[in-house]
Amino acid sequence: MVYGLAAAILLPVLIQGGFYPTAFLIPGAALAGAGALRRGRALERGERALWALALLYLLASLVRGYSASSLAQACLPACCGAFLYLYLSLSQGEKGRLLDWVALASGLFAGIAILAFCGVVPLTGAVSARRLQFTFQYANAAGSWFAAAALLAQDREEARARRMSLPCVTALLLTRSMGALALYGILQLVRLWRRRGLWGELVLTHASAVLLAGVFLLGEGWLCLPGLALLYGLGWYQDRLIPAALGWKLHWLGLIAGGAGAAVILASRWRGALTFVERLVQIIDGLGAVARYPLLGVGAGNWSRYSPLFQSAQYSSTLIHSSPVQIGVDAGVLAVALAAAVLVLGWRRRGRSQAESLACLLLAGHSLLDFTLQFLPIDLLLLALLFAGEGPERRDRRLAPQVALLGTAVLCAGMLFGQMQYKSLVYTCRAGDWEAASARYERGPFGASGEARELYLQACYGLGRLERILEETGPLDPLSTQELLYRAQALWRLGREDEACRLLLSQLEGQLYNVALFTETRNFFTDWGVGPEYRAEYNRLAALSNGSWTALGTLKGDQIEIEPMGEG
Structure with a gap:
């Protein structure tokens, strides 16, 4: 079970971060099917809130005129509910092993990403505008993942997992995600204040910041390789090379050097500050949509259709750069309250380590100004960290969760079939076969709106x-x-x-x-x-x-x- 849940988190990372429906419907169907076959148990309050959120998403998409893409997007909370049902069946030791696997795999992903940034491993879409975005194809989501993985890895019991923090930090800096970098730095200082024995790790963090600042100044990605080798060497022997007596002096030296490096990074991206203005505009416009449609929102995946009615500036975006506002736009005010309830109820569980708590704060905090919760692996990692602590024992059996899980498995499989039909419609339209395209739409599960409708109108116009x-x-x-x-x-x-x-x-x-x-x-x-x-x-x-x-x-x-x- 541990390996299966780890695969559910990590495999979508390699498929464009699990952003598109096909990438999360497959693990969602597998998770729900596995959960339906297990012995039923009563749901905790956090699980009930998550399943209520999933039901609300599906209802909103049905009411607003569902399409193949809209209803598939609405399945994302249900996939998360299936994962959480299985995850809470694990023992505390199994949860720890799962997070160890996440830390190890994230370090390996970061290593591949760094090699791609250096041009050693050619990967299409790994780098855009000199920003690392492997594997999510979106630099800010990649930055959020690597920042959380670095925090998580630095506190693991297994030495191999702890060493994975170094490539994760390096990959984080290469993403140049201002929000993830700022949150990571703040939380590292909080961690330092609460626990005084982290001088070696912090020095390595600041050293990598200085290294990457130099790389940005020189504009040569391959210069990361010798610096990365040095960081690995220091990380392997950091407990021996950095005595505790020198910790305070090294900390201040690293802090000054790291601050200078961060200043260089931010200065190289001064225009990135203007993206905050656009996000603020999108948030204001999204709140206007929530005010007009407070009960069920506009339906998942429908913001691009409704956004021109609320725009207060020129921009083009299918998602709002704020996950809470996006949830409200998708499914209404109650959906935001349910999502907040999941976070609060998960946070109240005891027994979570400090690193796990800080990683939770980073993922949740970054989602306030970005749509990172649209990526399945980030959602699952956040749930795994939130509910890593001990909860109440649930020995009584219940049939309702099994019914919900079975329904989720069937729904995900059906939506996956719809996605394949939609792809077939796209290829038919590209070939100019309007008769076949029209016939496919009229017999396919595409609904009354969405991208499939536009293709159908194109076919009708051609005929x-x-x-x-x-x-x-x-x-x-x-x-x-x-x-x-x-x-x-x-x-x-x-x-x-x-x-x-x-x-x-x-x-x-x-x-x-x-x-x-x-x-x-x-x-x-x-x-x-x-x-x-x-x-x-x-x-x-x-x-x-x-x-x-x-x-x-x-x-x-x-x-x-x-x-x-x-x-x-």
């Missing part, structure tokens, strides 16, 4: 089934930019030109920061040669958009001025 496009897009509100465009094109080709123009202009008036919709409308008006009155209305809306920039949007520094149309 000239214009009335069918109007039937499909009529009941939906809101429409995505592509759905609006297909509806407008269908109206125009059916001779309803005025209705097509008014449709696009009315949507622009409510989505002044939707640059994509402005661009598509401009191209549509240009291609079809619309009348001067519609061009004038477009120019009025463009001027209104340019004059409505907020202070935060201006501070972002990347707002695009919408150009007016000519006379034609």
Whole structure:
């Protein structure tokens, strides 16, 4: 069981961090199936809160018009519930071995990531803009994982696991994730204050910070290799090389050097501070969506459809860079309360080590300003750390958990089949076989909205089934930019030109920061040669958009001025 749960955490790390539905539906189905076959037991309060959250996510996706991707995304909390059910069946010793495996594997992943950053191991997507993002394909999520793994590894009983903190720290610095770096540094100081025997580890941490600062200055990734070898050597013999009597002096020396290195790293990324402004804008917009849809949100995976209605600045994002706000947008206020209940009830368990507590704080704290909880391995690691302490004995048998687990296994398997059908639809559309694409959509489990719908509209447009496009897009509100465009094109080709123009202009008036919709409308008006009155209305809306920039949007520094149309 220990190895199976470790595989459930670690294998999705290698599949783009378990972010996409296919990557977490497979382990989710396996975990739920294994749990359904075990002897039933009563659920703890934290488990009940997590299962209630999973049910709320599924309900929100069904109410908001589910799609293959939306309902699959809604399965993520249920996968976490299946993992927690099995994890709480382990003894304390088995939990410790599981976390040892996570620390060891994270060190190995970090080593591969460092080699990829240096160019020794060619891995597509491992490095982007000189930031390490292996294996999550997102640097901030990778930074959060490696930071938590470093904290966890430094306090393991097994010496091999403790040494894995060194490559994890190095990989963390290579991600240049400002949030993860700041939290890691703060929590290390807290750890130092609570436990005075960590001078050697802290010196190594600061030394690696200085090393990486030099690497960034010189711009040569391969320079990490000799420094990494030195750090490994020091880490192997750190207890012998650094006597306790020199600890205080070495600490202050390392602190000064590490501070200088961190300053260089942050200075090299001064523009990264502007990303905080965009996150603040997204959080404010997301809170507006929660205020309008407080009960069930907009459904998992639907934010890209609803976001233009709430945008207060120009940006393009399918997720909000704040996990609590994203949870509220996905499933409503009650979902946020249930997620908080899981954290609180897990935190109240006793017997967790200091390193495990600090790693919990890091993962939870970083999720406040990023969507890291959308990655299955980070969710499972956070749950494993939260519930690592001892809990009440549960000997009585219950059938309800087995039913929930069996239902989760069936749901994950069904959604996995839906994902494969969706991929087949994508390939069919790319091949231009509109008849086959239309037939696949009409008999497939795709629901009434989502990416599959846009592909279906593309197929209908290619077949000239214009009335069918109007039937499909009529009941939906809101429409995505592509759905609006297909509806407008269908109206125009059916001779309803005025209705097509008014449709696009009315949507622009409510989505002044939707640059994509402005661009598509401009191209549509240009291609079809619309009348001067519609061009004038477009120019009025463009001027209104340019004059409505907020202070935060201006501070972002990347707002695009919408150009007016000519006379034609």
